[in-house]
Amino acid sequence: MTTTSWNRHHILSLADFTPSEYNTVLQTAASFREVLSRRTKKVPTLQGQVVANLFFEPSTRTRSSFELAAKRLSADTLNFAPSSSSLTKGETILDTAKTYLAMGTDLMVIRHRDAGVPQAIATEMERLGSRVGVLNAGDGQHEHPSQGLLDLFTLCTLLDPGQPRWELLQGKKIAIVGDILHSRVARSNLWSLTASGAEVHLAAPPTLLPQLFASYGSAQGRQLHLHWSLEPALEAADFVMTLRLQKERMTQHLLPSLREYHQQFGITRDRLQLCHPDVKVLHPGPVNRGVEISSDLMDDPRISLISQQVTSGVAVRMALLYLMGSGKV
Amino acid sequence: MTTTSWNRHHILSLADFTPSEYNTVLQTAASFREVLSRRTKKVPTLQGQVVANLFFEPSTRTRSSFELAAKRLSADTLNFAPSSSSLTKGETILDTAKTYLAMGTDLMVIRHRDAGVPQAIATEMERLGSRVGVLNAGDGQHEHPSQGLLDLFTLCTLLDPGQPRWELLQGKKIAIVGDILHSRVARSNLWSLTASGAEVHLAAPPTLLPQLFASYGSAQGRQLHLHWSLEPALEAADFVMTLRLQKERMTQHLLPSLREYHQQFGITRDRLQLCHPDVKVLHPGPVNRGVEISSDLMDDPRISLISQQVTSGVAVRMALLYLMGSGKV
Amino acid sequence: MTTTSWNRHHILSLADFTPSEYNTVLQTAASFREVLSRRTKKVPTLQGQVVANLFFEPSTRTRSSFELAAKRLSADTLNFAPSSSSLTKGETILDTAKTYLAMGTDLMVIRHRDAGVPQAIATEMERLGSRVGVLNAGDGQHEHPSQGLLDLFTLCTLLDPGQPRWELLQGKKIAIVGDILHSRVARSNLWSLTASGAEVHLAAPPTLLPQLFASYGSAQGRQLHLHWSLEPALEAADFVMTLRLQKERMTQHLLPSLREYHQQFGITRDRLQLCHPDVKVLHPGPVNRGVEISSDLMDDPRISLISQQVTSGVAVRMALLYLMGSGKV
Numbered sequence: 006m007t008t009t010s011w012n013r014h015h016i017l018s019l020a021d022f023t024p025s026e027y028n029t030v031l032q033t034a035a036s037f038r039e040v041l042s043r044r045t046k047k048v049p050t051l052q053g054q055v056v057a058n059l060f061f062e063p064s065t066r067t068r069s070s071f072e073l074a075a076k077r078l079s080a081d082t083l084n085f086a087p088s089s090s091s092l093t094k095g096e097t098i099l100d101t102a103k104t105y106l107a108m109g110t111d112l113m114v115i116r117h118r119d120a121g122v123p124q125a126i127a128t129e130m131e132r133l134g135s136r137v138g139v140l141n142a143g144d145g146q147h148e149h150p151s152q153g154l155l156d157l158f159t160l161c162t163l164l165d166p167g168q169p170r171w172e173l174l175q176g177k178k179i180a181i182v183g184d185i186l187h188s189r190v191a192r193s194n195l196w197s198l199t200a201s202g203a204e205v206h207l208a209a210p211p212t213l214l215p216q217l218f219a220s221y222g223s224a225q226g227r228q229l230h231l232h233w234s235l236e237p238a239l240e241a242a243d244f245v246m247t248l249r250l251q252k253e254r255m256t257q258h259l260l261p262s263l264r265e266y267h268q269q270f271g272i273t274r275d276r277l278q279l280c281h282p283d284v285k286v287l288h289p290g291p292v293n294r295g296v297e298i299s300s301d302l303m304d305d306p307r308i309s310l311i312s313q314q315v316t317s318g319v320a321v322r323m324a325l326l327y328l329m330g331s332g333k334v
Numbered sequence: 335m336t337t338t339s340w341n342r343h344h345i346l347s348l349a350d351f352t353p354s355e356y357n358t359v360l361q362t363a364a365s366f367r368e369v370l371s372r373r374t375k376k377v378p379t380l381q382g383q384v385v386a387n388l389f390f391e392p393s394t395r396t397r398s399s400f401e402l403a404a405k406r407l408s409a410d411t412l413n414f415a416p417s418s419s420s421l422t423k424g425e426t427i428l429d430t431a432k433t434y435l436a437m438g439t440d441l442m443v444i445r446h447r448d449a450g451v452p453q454a455i456a457t458e459m460e461r462l463g464s465r466v467g468v469l470n471a472g473d474g475q476h477e478h479p480s481q482g483l484l485d486l487f488t489l490c491t492l493l494d495p496g497q498p499r500w501e502l503l504q505g506k507k508i509a510i511v512g513d514i515l516h517s518r519v520a521r522s523n524l525w526s527l528t529a530s531g532a533e534v535h536l537a538a539p540p541t542l543l544p545q546l547f548a549s550y551g552s553a554q555g556r557q558l559h560l561h562w563s564l565e566p567a568l569e570a571a572d573f574v575m576t577l578r579l580q581k582e583r584m585t586q587h588l589l590p591s592l593r594e595y596h597q598q599f600g601i602t603r604d605r606l607q608l609c610h611p612d613v614k615v616l617h618p619g620p621v622n623r624g625v626e627i628s629s630d631l632m633d634d635p636r637i638s639l640i641s642q643q644v645t646s647g648v649a650v651r652m653a654l655l656y657l658m659g660s661g662k663v
Numbered sequence: 664m665t666t667t668s669w670n671r672h673h674i675l676s677l678a679d680f681t682p683s684e685y686n687t688v689l690q691t692a693a694s695f696r697e698v699l700s701r702r703t704k705k706v707p708t709l710q711g712q713v714v715a716n717l718f719f720e721p722s723t724r725t726r727s728s729f730e731l732a733a734k735r736l737s738a739d740t741l742n743f744a745p746s747s748s749s750l751t752k753g754e755t756i757l758d759t760a761k762t763y764l765a766m767g768t769d770l771m772v773i774r775h776r777d778a779g780v781p782q783a784i785a786t787e788m789e790r791l792g793s794r795v796g797v798l799n800a801g802d803g804q805h806e807h808p809s810q811g812l813l814d815l816f817t818l819c820t821l822l823d824p825g826q827p828r829w830e831l832l833q834g835k836k837i838a839i840v841g842d843i844l845h846s847r848v849a850r851s852n853l854w855s856l857t858a859s860g861a862e863v864h865l866a867a868p869p870t871l872l873p874q875l876f877a878s879y880g881s882a883q884g885r886q887l888h889l890h891w892s893l894e895p896a897l898e899a900a901d902f903v904m905t906l907r908l909q910k911e912r913m914t915q916h917l918l919p920s921l922r923e924y925h926q927q928f929g930i931t932r933d934r935l936q937l938c939h940p941d942v943k944v945l946h947p948g949p950v951n952r953g954v955e956i957s958s959d960l961m962d963d964p965r966i967s968l969i970s971q972q973v974t975s976g977v978a979v980r981m982a983l984l985y986l987m988g989s990g991k992v
Binding site for chain 1: 381382383384410412414415424425426429430432433435436437438
């Protein structure tokens with residue numbers, strides 16, 4: 006592992022990530038991906054340090070990915086289970102975080118159903134003069150930066166396995182399809198993909214894609230286009246990123262039916278004919294087969310990058326914990 | 335640890351276990367039992383490897399046993415908690431397993447309420463070209479091979495602590511008593527005990543022991559007898575294996591009452607008079623005291639092998655993970 | 664770590680702790696607090712040993728503290744989750760404990776809603792001839808000895824960081840305020856604080872402080888005073904220990920309302936004027952802000968020792984596990 010300069014103490018959002026930060030994450034993750042391909046997939050980097058996974062909103066998938074990343078860096082992990090916790094006893098979220106701070110936690114990975122909770126915890130940690138780093142593992146509909154970074158890593162690694170870097174995405178057309186309005190994954194990806202110089206096209210029914218999303222592309226040089234039908238987004242696309250459709254959207258009267266959604270915005274082999282011949286499809290998981298994407302497409306290793314995304318997740322989260330943890334020395 | 339030949343990649347059922355495989359497991363477990371008697375009960379065998387416990391049906395006892403076995407082999411463990419999982423978000427079981435595969439899992443320990451799930455996951459792992467080994471930790475009423483093997487180890491170790499081997503059971507009379515119909519434990523034991531040359535006698539009320547169980551003894555040389563009353567099974571028995579009676583059986587009208595069951599099929603000190611003077615009693619746990627077995631008998635260390643079964647469980651599971659993990663090199 | 668004499672095999676209550684035992688715990692915890700201030704916060708003391716956290720009553724905070732203490736001693740940990748456990752299948756608590764014993768557990772940390780459960784498990788372990796040590800992590804309203812010891816450590820460390828010892832509390836006035844009747848924390852602290860020679864004053868509404876508590880101070884030389892109003896307890900107090908008020912007390916008609924409780928017994932900046940100018944406030948957590956203590960006071964690092972208590976908790980629990988584990992050699 007080469008030493009890299011890294012000054013970001015918390016990872017809360019990709020909104021202000023710099024090009025150099027993107028490349029540091031990509032290069033560090035590439036080194037760790039190499040570690041993961043060995044039989045003994047561990048490095049002693051964070052030995053004796055404590056990573057607390059405070060998942061106020063339950064998630065097995067993301068929590069397991071962070072837990073594995075921490076263990077492979079030889080950290081000790083603590084998992085916070087909201088159901089059996091002090092929260093039900095009236096404790097505030099900040100007090101819970103301060104308890105884990107006082108126990109000696111070095112890094113906190115936070116997921117919460119409300120936007121801004123990781124930021125609030127990070128602010129409180131700073132106010133207390135602590136050196137604990139806070140990583141946002143998904144806060145409401147706001148951001149999910151490690152997902153945005155692992156998607157970036159997946160795309161750049163595909164284009165140059167040895168030297169993934171954001172510059173590789175310049176001029177690539179990327180369609181993001183689905184429930185953009187409620188998606189923290191989409192919001193984090195919007196920052197990273199437009200910053201990388203990709204041409205980003207959003208496609209969703211009008212109820213799931215408000216006009217205000219155009220503001221993500223307002224900075225100079227960023228290319229963002231909104232579509233309320235699928236075809237213009239898919240045309241000649243290099244990558245199609247599908248998003249999870251939460252079934253709750255039906256009861257909220259934002260969509261007529263899952264079936265109708267699939268007919269209009271579901272990704273199928275037929276529809277991919279519009280794209281670049283080498284098009285690849287991404288999905289952050291868990292997938293509703295036959296809703297966001299047809300089942301056979303999801304299982305086609307020539308087209309689907311879904312399992313690469315999961316693998317990238319561990320490498321990228323190792324990189325983030327490593328960079329945050331090393332900044333503490 | 336002597337190197338042994340082992341070619342079984344997944345452990346899904348004992349139906350086709352060979353005599354040599356039984357003995358390899360018994361001998362490997364004997365070595366690990368020796369490790370467990372030391373103050374420092376760890377070996378570095380699976381260092382850096384990841385064992386994922388995917389318990390779709392919750393179980394503290396079996397999950398703890400596998401977790402401890404994995405930790406004592408120095409593996410990292412991941413626990414999947416169905417309640418807080420993507421399953422509630424509509425993900426399929428195979429997709430969950432593929433997610434853990436993509437994260438870098440080396441060995442998967444699977445429990446599910448439906449028969450065949452571990453097999454289906456193993457088939458999918460093979461189809462994807464992965465080297466992940468799958469271990470069935472209980473699938474519906476089908477099989478629970480590690481329980482069958484730990485029971486075999488418990489019996490053979492009693493007969494020859496230094497050199498446990500299946501041949502020691504030849505000619506021994508073993509009664510299996512209780513809810514055989516719904517028991518995956520009974521099914522796995524039927525394979526291993528009849529293969530070992532023991533004379534196996536099943537005893538249960540007719541609603542819990544259908545005639546079709548006779549087919550387990552149909553292979554040449556296998557001795558299996560069915561009884562719908564307790565006495566003929568106990569007569570001169572060397573071992574009595576009791577099974578857990580799930581209280582749900584009452585509401586399904588398969589049994590009149592727990593009390594009546596205990597009167598007819600419960601194992602008591604009086605009834606053991608029928609057996610060989612040195613008879614020992616087994617139970618896979620958790621026990622309903624006073625239903626399957628009388629409370630005083632369960633606590634009598636001269637008769638009950640229950641705590642030895644639990645101890646054997648860790649050693650046998652270490653052996654299975656070791657054999658599967660080493661097969662991967 | 665200097666070797667110390669320690670003969671207590673289980674830690675179930677502080678009722679019969681000797682002065683020399685208090686000081687051994689304080690000195691051992693002081694050594695571990697030094698370990699915790701290093702970047703690599705681990706020692707190999709309990710490598711290969713197994714600490715089982717059997718929390719029949721759920722608790723994230725205390726369980727995390729014990730888990731972290733065990734991991735920092737390099738032990739392997741097993742967590743028992745009552746919701747998904749054999750208990751729901753009719754197993755007795757002693758049988759659950761015996762299962763963990765048979766798996767090879769070295770130390771058991773027990774929390775249960777009923778008083779006496781840890782003692783019953785310890786007795787059973789002895790009866791079985793096992794060397795497993797049992798630590799009471801809170802049993803009903805009876806005791807919570809590690810909390811009493813961490814509070815003692817917090818106070819003594821404040822008075823002499825280098826050499827915490829119980830003698831430092833002699834003559835100090837300590838007020839314990841709140842729901843004393845239902846508090847295992849109060850009961851453990853009553854033993855340790857009166858034994859240390861502090862002058863202990865209890866203050867609570869009559870429904871939460873029965874006269875029988877006077878018996879804690881009946882031994883020679885112990886100073887204990889009961890008050891049914893706040894002011895006499897606070898007067899010139901060196902330390903104020905507030906207790907958690909469980910909201911269930913309202914529905915049990917023991918208190919009129921939280922607001923009225925706060926008006927009469929809540930600790931505020933104004934009320935602290937009665938105390939010694941350097942008064943410090945403790946609370947075992949989780950805190951109901953604005954009920955037991957005003958929110959601004961809780962956050963004032965010149966007054967509140969709450970976060971020091973949490974930090975002390977890990978050091979003291981490391982000390983206890985170390986002393987119990989070493990006694991096993």
